[in-house]
Amino acid sequence: MRAIVISRPGGPDALQVREVPEPLPIAGHHVVHVSRAGVNYADVHLRENGYLAPVEYPVTPGNEVMGTLADGRRVVGLSRGGGYAEQALVHRALTWNVPDEVSDEQAVALTLQGNSAWHLLHTVLRIDKCDSILIPAAAGGVGTLAVQLAKMAGAHVIALASGPEKADLVRGLGADTVLDSSSTADLAARIIDANEGPVSAALEMTGGEVFDATLAALAPRGRMAVYGCVSGDRREVPAEQLMQSSKTVSGFWLPNLYGVRYALRTSMNNLFEATARGDLQPVIGPCYSLSNAAQAHFDLESRKTVGKVTIKTTR
Template identity: 55%
Template sequence: MRAIAVREFGGPEVLEPTELPEPESRPGHLRLRTRLSGVNYADVHLREGSYPAPMPAPFVPGNEVLGIAEDGRRYIALCRGGGYAETTVVHRKLAFEVPDGIADHDAVALMLQGNTAWHLLFTDLRVTAGDTVLVPAAAGGVGSLAVQLAKHAGAKVVAMASSEEKRRIATELGADAVVDSSTTEDLTERILDAAGGHVTAAMEMTGGDVVHATLAALTPRGRLAVFGSVTGANGLVPITSLLAGSKAISGFWLPNLYPSRTHLNDSMSALFTAVTEGWLKPLNGPAYKLGQARQAHHDLAARRTTGKIVLDVDR
């Protein structure tokens, strides 16, 4: 079985093709012939040793796959490593059969990033009609879905993106206003100007100064959900900033929902329905060959891509 393994921590050069024994199926698990493996910032952090749940090297990265089961049915699934391979064994409670009519690339975009966007908006931030929502990296995997989900819920959406092309994409996805996030200079003021005032809810995944700028753009009793730190900077928040505006900050990490399938059942059902109805359109990014995993990590970390990035194992 071909796979991409991390031999040691330290950089993208440690992503190497390797031959592994075929994985064995276990009770309660599904063996999938992998078609697509999702590439995510979590994979980059895991490779660098900065992921919340580190894995000892050597290991095979990849936390989500789309594949074919032995009975011929098509599934998307979450896993803890092992996705960058021709065959993956996943737990049945984290695998969902893909409805007919939903394309492979669209389906895999819904698994990790779709569930993240859905639960950030509706579980953590409790977004409803009338909210003004700030969405970072709005042309990325999570952000592009969050723009559409929040807009469909009746919220006003202010999208942040680092380039003119990405801001154009966010606008086409339905964002009411866009903000240049390539610099943090006067970022709070630019958010307020784009939103026509303070925002009531915000997502954050950059870290550092962006955390402070986003918090300052929140209205009193506003809500901020943090789901990443791409820069690696902590961006510590003074308690007085929270007290003065009665503002709330929550952290979000999708694996905390894995023990109970109920939450994921609800979000997957809603996401599949939205795509089938045609109002939610996953933004498909580049598809790399399995042996190009190193390049995929380079491009993602350098923010050269938009939408959902995958490894096409069949290529």
């Protein structure tokens, strides 16, 4: 079968199409015939050898897949790599049947990024109608879903997006205020001004000056959930800085929930049901061919994309 193989760390051109052996069935797993593979920043970090888990090359990236089983069932699944391929091995506990009311494109958008957005908001931050929340990269895969889920929970949403086109998209999803993130100048002050005071909750995935501004815009007893660092500029927070205002900074990595009974089943059911009702509308971004995976990574890193970016693995 065809798959993307990374032989060594590098830029987008490290993604090469190769003929590799089909995955062998093993106990407790499904072999999924992949039609769509989700593209995420985790794949970029894997390619660069900057991932949270150790990387052994050669490796095939891709942690979420949409496809069918041998019996014809439509499924989505979370894998530990191997998704950029015509077939992928996925654990049964991390595979879900897709309702007829949910399209293939919607389903793959919900799997990794939807689960991440849901658990960031409900498991880590535990937001409710009393909260005001800052959502970065609000036109991206996680961001577009987080904006909608936060509004469904009744929260007041301050969103960050770069450029007027992305800002209009995010406003259409329900954000109360959208701030231009193309410049970090006075960002903390702009967040506080837009919210008429510090925010009680925040997501963060940029690092560097955006991390600093987000923490500064957080109210006393505020909660901040960190789920990425796309700039590569990781910050350390002195304990006394947190203690002075009783602020909480939590890290989040979705694979830590893979072994938690019912955690992902609950979130997937909620996401599927909300999408089927039309209350949650995943934003579908560009789809690239397997042979054009390098362009998918380049466009994602260049922030040229909106919504869920996917790779079509079928010939």
